[in-house]
Amino acid sequence: MDIAIDRDVCIGAGQCALTAPGVFTQDDDGFGALVRGSEDGAGGPLVREAARACPVGAIEVAP
Template sequence: MHIDIDKDVCIGAGQCALAAPGVFTQDDDGFSELLPGREDGAGDPMVREAARACPVGAITTSD
């Protein structure tokens, strides 16, 4: 799976980190980022839910 976070759109709501904490975190400025080694989603079934939960649609996934 490919996960893309549009940093220009992200507002730092943190919904992705709440939905899939094993894949997403927030940087020092509060914006979403992928955890090291989790760039492919690591098989976490909540990655797509995390993308849907983003209030501004900053996260996209593709297979």
Template structure:
């Protein structure tokens, strides 16, 4: 699976990092980002739940 965050849409709500902290974090400005090395979703059973929790649907998960 591939994970991406549309930085133009992200509002920095942080739901992704709360739901799946092993895959998502927040950058220095408070916006969501994928933890380096986790772009493939490895080790993240809650990745899809984090995408659903995003209030602006900024997260894309593709198989």
């Protein structure tokens, strides 16, 4: 599973980090970021739910 966060779209709402904290976090500027070592998408269903929860659609998940 590939996960991408479009930093030009992200508004830092934090829904991704709340939904899948093992995969997403917020960087020093408050924007969404991947937790180091989670690039392989560990946490499958939660990752997809986090993408759906993003209010601006900044997260893309590909199988």
